[in-house]
Amino acid sequence: MGSALMEKSFTVALAGNPNSGKTTIFNNLTGVRQKVGNYPGVTVEKKEGICKFRGHVLHVVDLPGTYSLTAYSLEEVIARNFVVDEKPDVVVDIVDASNLERNLYLALQFLELGAPLVIALNMYDVAKSRGMDIDVKRLSELLKVPIVPTVGNKRQGMDKLLEAIVDMARYKEKFNGKRISYGRELDEEIARISQVISEKASIPEKYPLHWLSLKLLENDNQIKRLLGVDGINREITDALDASIHHLKKIYGDDPEELIIDGRYGYINGVYRETVRITSTKDRLTIS
């Protein structure tokens, strides 16, 4: 029994944009130890598997492929609810390095949700062949998240990825996620709404307050219902209306648009600071 104390069992959720290599990496990690079912109440497929690594048992769950974490699609709701409700020890976001900007949009949202994140920078070979020179260390510093380059179909980077996963699982209490600034005006409204939520609603601890406010400003129906917005909770409804009105007056846009722009603006800055495009084989062969 003594050695059992050393062995830990962790839950690891694999997330990522469609076609980023999620299934490939899931198969690399779990091999034949897989089980296929559905998420409760819906027909979205749920694959689970087991991976043993250095005395640890990792229960790996394949989340639906998504580009975002809104309430507009079932897949996105499943992915984010799994992270909020099941609190996996680690969320691994499989990022297609050759489409870095678009893929970081999802990664940023997991960070805003407070998920203990590890990024697998997959398709690293494709990115390289397109002349992308990615400063992985700097990218990791800016996003404050461990990043491991991988080439899924060649099984490259799997051990390093597993090491990063186990490290995150063991030290996730120290992981802080990431908050970006949406500019003074929007940040102030987020803070104002957070204050009202904390005073006027009893919210399960699993939801980060800041994330709830962002979601209200994004007009997220699931979170609006959760918080009794649209009448049931008068104070929160009024606070949200006032914020939306105020922001629309200043910017002329819905806060939802401002938040999307804010995320892309932040990611664009990170991208410019970490990616250099050198001469590419592709370009030479096309001309």
Ligand SMILES: Nc1nc2c(ncn2[C@@H]2O[C@H](COP(=O)(O)OP(=O)(O)O)[C@@H](O)[C@H]2O)c(=O)[nH]1
């Ligand atoms: N070149 C390259 N191809 C990859 C890599 N990872 C996965 N693939 C391929 O990309 C395609 C999509 O991968 P898949 O795992 O099905 O993506 P999913 O939609 O995220 O599950 C498959 O043909 C994989 O073999 C990689 O790192 N480099």
Ligand SMILES: [Mg+2]
């Ligand atoms: Mg797949």
